[in-house]
Amino acid sequence: MKRGVITLSKDEINEVFKRVEMETFNSETLKNKMTAAFESDSDQISIELSEDELEFILDEIIIPAPQFDTEHTDTLRSKIQSMLNGFRASEMH
Numbered sequence: 001m002k003r004g005v006i007t008l009s010k011d012e013i014n015e016v017f018k019r020v021e022m023e024t025f026n027s028e029t030l031k032n033k034m035t036a037a038f039e040s041d042s043d044q045i046s047i048e049l050s051e052d053e054l055e056f057i058l059d060e061i062i063i064p065a066p067q068f069d070t071e072h073t074d075t076l077r078s079k080i081q082s083m084l085n086g087f088r089a090s091e092m093h
Contacts, residue, residue, distance in 0.1 A: 002087040006054070006079060007046045011072040013037045019073070020060040030056070051087050054080050 008016075017038055030053045037045045049057075058080045061073060 002051045002090075003048055004083055004087070005046050005048050006083055007044055008037070008076065008079065009072070010040075010043050010045065011070075012076040012079070013040075013045060015061070015070065015072045015076050016057060020057065024060065027053070049083075051084065054084055058084070 013034070016034060030049075033047055033049070033053075037047050058077065061077060
């Protein structure tokens with residue numbers, strides 16, 4: 001399983017918490033990582049996430065919902081998708 005460090009803004013972390021029910025996190029580890037990031041005072045938070053964790057978050061926020069989406073939702077989606085694409089590109093080499 002591939003892992004990588006993703007840097008998210010405080011606003012992007014807040015988007016995760018707005019869009020994903022905490023009870024649906026598929027692992028206690030992911031829940032702990034996201035809770036620590038949410039409680040951080042930093043404006044930019046770096047989190048090590050696995051491919052599965054990234055896919056889970058992306059699955060929860062993937063469907064564009066204009067009434068809920070913000071620029072932070074778009075950048076969050078973009079960052080996660082970019083990281084996943086990087087994982088997959090490295091598999092081809």
